[in-house]
Amino acid sequence: MDKYTPKDIEAKWQRAWEKEQAFDVPNPADPAAADRSRKSYVLEMLPYPSGTLHMGHVKNYTMGDVIARFRIRNGFTVFHPMGYDAFGLPAENAAIKTGLPPAELTKRNTENIEKQLRTLGVSIDWTRELATCDPEYYKWTQYFFLKFFERGLAYRQEAAVNWCPSCQTVLANEQVVQGACERCDSEVETRNLAQWFFRITEYAERLLEDFKLLEQWPERVITMQRNWIGRSEGTEVIFRVDELDLEIPVFTTRPDTLFGATFFLLAPEHELVDKLVDGTEREAAVREYVAKTRAKSAVDRAVTDREKTGEFTGRYATNPVNGEKIPIYASDYVLMGYGTGAIMAVPAHDQRDFEFARRFGIEVRVVVSGKREDGTTVGPEDGRTMETAFEADGTMVNSGRFDGQDNREGGRAITAWLQSEGKGRQAVSYRLRDWLVSRQRYWGAPIPMIHCDRCGTVPVPVRDLPVLLPDVDDYAPRGQSPLATNPEFVHTSCPACGGPARRETDTMDTFVDSSWYFLRYTDPHNDEEPFDSAVANYWMPVDQYIGGVEHAILHLMYARFFTKVLFDLEMVDFQEPFTNLFTQGMIHYKGAKMSKSKGNVVNPDEHMNRYGADTLRLYILFIGPPELDVEWQDQGIEGAFRFLGRVWRLVNEVVEKVEPRRYADYANEYDEAKRLVRKTNRTIAKVSADISERFRFNTAISAVMELVNDAYLAKDGLYRSEEGQGVLRFMAETVVKLLDPFTPHICSELWQRLDHERLWQEPWPEADERYLEEETYELVVQVNGKLRDRVQVPSKAGSEELLEAARTSAKVARHTEGKEIVKEIVVPGKLVNFVVR
RNA sequence: GCCGAAGUGGCGGAACUGGCAGACGCGCCGGACUCAAAAUCCGGUGGGGCUCACCCCCCGUGUGGGUUCGAUUCCCACCUUCGGCACCA
Numbered sequence: 055m056d057k058y059t060p061k062d063i064e065a066k067w068q069r070a071w072e073k074e075q076a077f078d079v080p081n082p083a084d085p086a087a088a089d090r091s092r093k094s095y096v097l098e099m100l101p102y103p104s105g106t107l108h109m110g111h112v113k114n115y116t117m118g119d120v121i122a123r124f125r126i127r128n129g130f131t132v133f134h135p136m137g138y139d140a141f142g143l144p145a146e147n148a149a150i151k152t153g154l155p156p157a158e159l160t161k162r163n164t165e166n167i168e169k170q171l172r173t174l175g176v177s178i179d180w181t182r183e184l185a186t187c188d189p190e191y192y193k194w195t196q197y198f199f200l201k202f203f204e205r206g207l208a209y210r211q212e213a214a215v216n217w218c219p220s221c222q223t224v225l226a227n228e229q230v231v232q233g234a235c236e237r238c239d240s241e242v243e244t245r246n247l248a249q250w251f252f253r254i255t256e257y258a259e260r261l262l263e264d265f266k267l268l269e270q271w272p273e274r275v276i277t278m279q280r281n282w283i284g285r286s287e288g289t290e291v292i293f294r295v296d297e298l299d300l301e302i303p304v305f306t307t308r309p310d311t312l313f314g315a316t317f318f319l320l321a322p323e324h325e326l327v328d329k330l331v332d333g334t335e336r337e338a339a340v341r342e343y344v345a346k347t348r349a350k351s352a353v354d355r356a357v358t359d360r361e362k363t364g365e366f367t368g369r370y371a372t373n374p375v376n377g378e379k380i381p382i383y384a385s386d387y388v389l390m391g392y393g394t395g396a397i398m399a400v401p402a403h404d405q406r407d408f409e410f411a412r413r414f415g416i417e418v419r420v421v422v423s424g425k426r427e428d429g430t431t432v433g434p435e436d437g438r439t440m441e442t443a444f445e446a447d448g449t450m451v452n453s454g455r456f457d458g459q460d461n462r463e464g465g466r467a468i469t470a471w472l473q474s475e476g477k478g479r480q481a482v483s484y485r486l487r488d489w490l491v492s493r494q495r496y497w498g499a500p501i502p503m504i505h506c507d508r509c510g511t512v513p514v515p516v517r518d519l520p521v522l523l524p525d526v527d528d529y530a531p532r533g534q535s536p537l538a539t540n541p542e543f544v545h546t547s548c549p550a551c552g553g554p555a556r557r558e559t560d561t562m563d564t565f566v567d568s569s570w571y572f573l574r575y576t577d578p579h580n581d582e583e584p585f586d587s588a589v590a591n592y593w594m595p596v597d598q599y600i601g602g603v604e605h606a607i608l609h610l611m612y613a614r615f616f617t618k619v620l621f622d623l624e625m626v627d628f629q630e631p632f633t634n635l636f637t638q639g640m641i642h643y644k645g646a647k648m649s650k651s652k653g654n655v656v657n658p659d660e661h662m663n664r665y666g667a668d669t670l671r672l673y674i675l676f677i678g679p680p681e682l683d684v685e686w687q688d689q690g691i692e693g694a695f696r697f698l699g700r701v702w703r704l705v706n707e708v709v710e711k712v713e714p715r716r717y718a719d720y721a722n723e724y725d726e727a728k729r730l731v732r733k734t735n736r737t738i739a740k741v742s743a744d745i746s747e748r749f750r751f752n753t754a755i756s757a758v759m760e761l762v763n764d765a766y767l768a769k770d771g772l773y774r775s776e777e778g779q780g781v782l783r784f785m786a787e788t789v790v791k792l793l794d795p796f797t798p799h800i801c802s803e804l805w806q807r808l809d810h811e812r813l814w815q816e817p818w819p820e821a822d823e824r825y826l827e828e829e830t831y832e833l834v835v836q837v838n839g840k841l842r843d844r845v846q847v848p849s850k851a852g853s854e855e856l857l858e859a860a861r862t863s864a865k866v867a868r869h870t871e872g873k874e875i876v877k878e879i880v881v882p883g884k885l886v887n888f889v890v891r
Numbered sequence: 892g893c894c895g896a897a898g899u900g901g902c903g904g905a906a907c908u909g910g911c912a913g914a915c916g917c918g919c920c921g922g923a924c925u926c927a928a929a930a931u932c933c934g935g936u937g938g939g940g941c942u943c944a945c946c947c948c949c950c951g952u953g954u955g956g957g958u959u960c961g962a963u964u965c966c967c968a969c970c971u972u973c974g975g976c977a978c979c980a
Contacts, residue, residue, distance in 0.1 A: 756915035839961035
């Protein structure tokens with residue numbers, strides 16, 4: 055018998071798959087009429103080509119490959135494409151360091167990644183490969199930008215935005231983590247800049263609503279998105295500044311406390327702040343406060359336990375419900391980005407307002423009385439003495455004609471009254487903000503807009519797309535896009551009036567690129583349009599999407615948003631891009647997540663060289679449940695390799711000792727043989743269920759290991775009879791068939807040696823019902839819930855029979871002797887329990 | 892602070908609807924093969940106790956309670972770890 059040499063075997067079968075175009079799936083001739091019931095779109099999140107694959111990628115693509123191969127063999131037409139999220143900062147930063155153009159560097163990296171993916175043996179339709187940095191691709195990204203612009207969904211506005219001083223670019227809210235840049239961890243600053251936004255807030259309600267279409271999404275991903283969108287219901291109340299004849303709306307979730315508003319706050323950035331203090335004696339102090347706030351970093355400002363600060367504007371707002379005039383302050387605990395940037399402050403019933411009021415000596419007026427959690431009560435006169443705000447529900451007091459009402463009901467009544475008076479209305483507020491998509495960096499898709507002094511901001515006509523990314527000499531970020539340094543790029547003529555004009559020099563956030571790539575796969579070479587709708591409607595939505603949970607909000611929410619816009623544009627006929635989502639856990643090493651900075655990275659290439667792709671694939675799935683974080687163990691992979699060696703020797707021995715195509719009729723087998731037939735069938739059932747139902751690859755693999763272990767123990771006896779040999783051949787073929795999705799190379803090789811061909815097309819085995827049931831089983835016998843004995847009983851035995859069998863056990867008798875049996879519990883198929891006293 | 896997930900041998904992890912805790916793998920121990928080693932094959936391996944040949948008993952799934960004939964599984968409280976959000980009015 056020859057040795058198991060993964061290198062040769064893997065190269066051999068990778069060549070075979072390529073030559074046979076085993077995984078290429080053409081589009082149907084008439085996609086609109088084609089039957090969609092047997093198609094399956096299996097997709098893993100596309101990699102960012104950062105040089106080499108890491109273990110997370112290996113896990114991701116192996117999992118996708120198992121699903122894809124399993125579905126192919128279950129008769130599905132599996133659509134399984136691959137591409138590269140090739141724009142982005144790292145390539146640009148590397149370019150700055152090495153001087154190599156990002157395009158060149160990226161090309162080199164994508165080629166390397168492709169090679170690695172092929173070495174890993176994933177079943178990809180390579181004819182559909184794409185890179186988001188190719189002009190043939192980003193032409194259409196720009197096209198969508200124009201479509202969004204047409205619909206008013208893309209707009210440019212000056213706003214306080216997140217600025218990363220190290221990346222020298224603005225960032226979307228989603229890319230700021232705890233006040234720091236998601237990429238480089240630098241503290242993010244706030245700057246007022248004119249930037250491009252996508253109006254994702256307009257889709258907030260639909261993004262929430264359509265969670266109901268996503269039954270197979272992990273609950274936590276949905277929860278994270280739901281929290282991010284942050285819908286809250288409340289009331290908009292209009293306060294007036296009579297002196298200046300101004301109206302300032304505020305949003306509140308507690309209209310019931312309106313009578314308790316004793317002051318009014320504006321975010322320091324609020325545009326009205328200027329107006330309120332202009333030319334007054336408070337002007338200097340307020341302006342200084344505003345300036346101080348602006349200088350504060352996002353991190354500092356987010357600290358919640360620092361003392362409340364603010365500055366009186368000298369103006370008063372009129373409370374619509376009682377005509378009371380309350381002082382207006384500017385304070386930095388009011389955020390410009392949420393609600394209206396202004397709030398009514400009710401210190402008695404909001405802890406933050408309470409702290410502010412105590413500090414500034416403002417009246418605290420209780421308008422809801424009730425019981426605190428600690429049992430003490432808060433009454434109408436307690437405003438002066440209370441030490442914390444009372445935020446719970448109760449009865450309304452100090453609230454004029456609403457006194458005595460339950461506060462929730464009273465809140466509704468107040469809202470209704472405001473509405474009838476034209477002084478307020480029911481309102482919904484979202485935490486979600488519009489998606490900031492412009493970046494002051496080089497390596498991205500140029501935003502296809504032109505600034506003309508006469509016509510304003512004008513879109514580039516579709517026929518002029520793509521707006522090609524020009525060459526520049528210097529990629530270094532200097533606070534404006536490097537594209538601005540290329541005069542030939544910047545200077546152009548206005549598409550509207552023909553006069554001289556300047557191109558927009560910002561590029562798009564790379565999350566725009568990855569918000570529609572799954573659609574381009576369906577029609578990747580179309581140069582007339584981004585994709586043919588009928589073709590996209592045929593393959594989409596993605597039946598199974600697999601990726602890291604780190605994209606729970608960013609990519610997954612943006613892609614959902616994009617799909618909904620495309621639905622509204624009537625380019626697709628579905629509202630959600632990914633029907634099922636599986637989020638994989640991370641691989642830890644030495645107690646921490648693998649990262650270059652920690653120096654605990656395990657390089658997949660090394661292991662592929664040493665043990666082969668099959669071993670790596672097998673181990674990475676065997677290591678633990680795919681959705682959880684797991685710990686990489688260096689010696690563990692050795693075990694996976696040993697197991698494949700065991701399979702190799704077992705199957706080859708069967709090939710040598712058993713004539714081809716010898717199968718026995720197992721119906722009348724002797725015990726030894728029958729046992730292995732049963733085990734084989736049970737393994738088929740277990741592996742099939744584990745793969746299809748819960749992605750439990752680890753237990754599927756261990757089931758095959760058990761079968762192989764049993765086979766080793768039984769084989770020497772079985773070789774001696776023809777029937778036994780038939781059973782062994784059946785076992786060997788089954789092992790190869792079941793293992794194929796995990797370790798396709800060695801399985802294809804063994805399948806060939808078993809005198810068959812094209813395992814990847816072989817129908818998935820089905821368990822024979824007749825062999826799933828045993829004739830007898832081990833009945834557990836307990837006394838008072840404690841295990842005392844096990845007895846063999848016939849499978850068909852009834853309760854009486856089981857009790858009888860249990861009673862005859864000597865071990866049981868020892869524990870029941872001299873005691874009274876008060877109860878007998880019989881669970882057929884499982885156990886008998888005697889309760890004694 | 893709020894929301895969510897998870898705590899099981901020396902380690903990674905099993906246990907489907909409440910019914911044999913520790914499957915499978917790693918590591919370790921022992922045996923076979925060998926001049927020897929590696930590889931391979933076979934066996935053992937949660938802790939403690941005992942009048943310890945594998946007979947038997949007790950304890951044991953983060954902690955403390957509860958429901959139940961019976962709880963890793965359900966309920967309550969708490970502790971720890973990880974992830975998300977965090978002055979959102």
